[in-house]
Amino acid sequence: MNETFSRPEFVYFDLGNVLCFFDHAVSAKQMADVAGSDAATMRRLVYQSDLEHRYESGLVTGEQFVEEIALALGRTLDVPAMLEASSAMFEPNLEILPVLQQIRDLGIRIGLLSNTNWAHWNWISLQRYSVVDGWFDPLVLSYEVQVMKPDRRIYEHSAKLANVLPEKIFFTDDRLDNIEGARASGWNAQQFIDVPSLQRFVESWKE
16 A cells, blocks of 8 residues: 555445455355265366356345355255355454544544345344454445445445445455445545554554
């Protein structure tokens, strides 16, 4: 993060690999264990097809997500067990907590903008992770608004919810395509590399 931006009025955070770390390999292995399959097959069915994208876009429900996997495997699957297996792959990035507090202390509002699905968000919410719980308003979740980053519509919707001009928003996300989508929508955005880099940005807003 080498650029500098003027102090924003609103900051949006991505969820995955910013606030919480995750690993699709873990999810694929856990789902495969529940389904009596193998991780390579599960990766192909979920992550190497359009199924996960449709799920995160809110085009299929959790039940339909599992039903499609079950149909491909030719067997009946336990829906709650599969959704749990798909979701229990997150760990909180506790190092980012002081940055959230610094932004709050500056009087800057914070929101969450995430490509996610119901099962993942529900699982994370139940953990009450300190890096997620109580910090963010609004919560813009792709499965709820039925559009995903880097589609311009999700940034426009998020800016309206924040009730500030696009150029007054700062956004950080680990994916460069999502950063480029935000910039194309008029936001100030920077790819998340690590917490110290982000913290230097926040420190500059005090000046």
